Amino acid sequence: MGGTSAPTRPPGSQVGDMVESQEDPDMSDSVGGCTDQPRSAVTEAEVEALVRGICFKTGPPRRLGVEVEWLVHELRDPRLPVTPERLDAAYAALRTVPLRSALTVEPGGQLELSSPPAASLTDLVDTVSADLAAVRAVLREQSLVLAGFGHDPWRIPRRYLRLPRYDAMEACLDRTGPAGRAMMCASASVQVCVDAGYEEPGPLGHVRRWWLAHYLGAVLVAAFAHSPLDGRRPTGWRSTRQLLWEHIGPDRAGGPPLDTEPRTAWARHVLDAPVMCVRRDSGPWEVPEGLTFREWTRSRSPRPPTRDDLDYHLTTLFPPVRPRGHLELRMIDAQPGEDGWIVPLAVTAALFDDPEASETAYRTVKPLAERTGGLPAPHNPLWRDAARHGPADPELREAAAGCFAAALEALPRLGADARVTDAVAAYRDRYVAQGRCPADDLLEEPAGAGRRPNRKDIRP
Secondary structure, three states, X not given: OOOOOOOOOXXXXXXXXXXXXXXXXXXXXXXXXXXXXXXXXXXXHHHHHHHHHHOEOOOOOOOEEEEEEEEEEEOOOOOOOXXXXXXXXXXXXXXXXXXXXXXXXXXXXOEEEEOOOEOOHHHHHHHHHHHHHHHHHHHHHOOEEEEOOXXXXXXXXXXXXXXXXXXXXXXXXXXXXXXXXXXXXXXXXXXXXXXXXXXXXXXXXXXXXXXXXXXHHHHHHHHOOOEOEEOOEEOOOOXXXXXXXXXXXXXXXXXXXXXXXXXXXXXXXXXXXXXXXXXXXXXXXXXXXXXXXXXXXXXXXXXXXXXXXXXXHHHXXXXXEEEOEOEEEEEEEOOOOOOOOHHHHHHHHHHHHOXXXXXXXXXXXXXXXXXXXXXXXXXXXXXXXXXXXXXXXXXXXXXXXXXXXXXXXXXXXXXXOHHHXXXXXXXXXXXXXXXXXXXXXXXXXXXXXXXXXXXXXXXX
């Protein structure tokens, strides 16, 4: 669902079972993991202290993670629907496959692999590539295939998982229109997880990295846009997936302002965000309307919120950059090809973890800040232009070119092998240098070219 997944497993662990998505893996401790009394009621002050204390775990950047989501299509014709019975059989077979990554199922039946934290880009690529090969082999026996699109270009969203969690999520998101269901059931992404950075200032400091993620994020949206179709018709946007997140609204899918210290800004955002649901041990979960977590701590109704409720609340917020001890960059569309996910992972890792490249990226994207109008991502003009036009936007194309050049210089310093550097260079030459993105390829195929934009369900 563009960012949901099971908890990341430690390196070397085996995942012999699949579970439904539980909203998001960690490279460090979560709020729930740092509390010893999850059933104790929490006050407003305690919530703020907990969030401030755990959202940015500072230290030298040393670990990297990735979550790759995939649509599951029929091998013989990807436009045909895959029945729940077919998915059940395939996922039963996958439960027997030993993997190092956590394998989870999304609400619409998408599959996600969430890597263990890795000490190097090479180790991460090797681990996830091996896991993906094992998953693909099992699916191929079922005549199914993994498909890398940010939004399913052909099939209408249908929910596969029927659980109280997703019943409540659907009821909550339906209040803002059809975008929520499409995001839950028909979207997929490449999510890169990087360490929060040093406490002190500098190119690897946590304040700089927080700022960089929000402006570089728009460049990543544009450069890797791969979701221009809905119901086989162009939507008028290179990244329809990013458009869906915008339509879900700033309270649920937006970030905080960048004019405040990151810990303070995020804690305030968490407290003022609406509660998606109040969980119950039995029966349907309550879906309150307009109840913020701050108001819940004050009213203590319909029951007092606990630390466990806070942990869960954090998993129901979907900003483009989410601090969970580390930083989750959630804005990249799923990519075409078996190894397409490697390029956004490598570029992002280089621009965050190599000091020289990070400084270059900061200088490159800094002029883009003027286009935000001071509004948080992704609900501002810069991010909308990135999603609508991709690198056809001249400033975003120039920024992408500068960032790719810096990444290519940095990757050998990070120990990347020829497989990775060649893939990034090929992508730069095919797309970035031409002002193109994978969405353009899809639009030029017979199923997408020449059609009028479909604005019935998704409106800009």
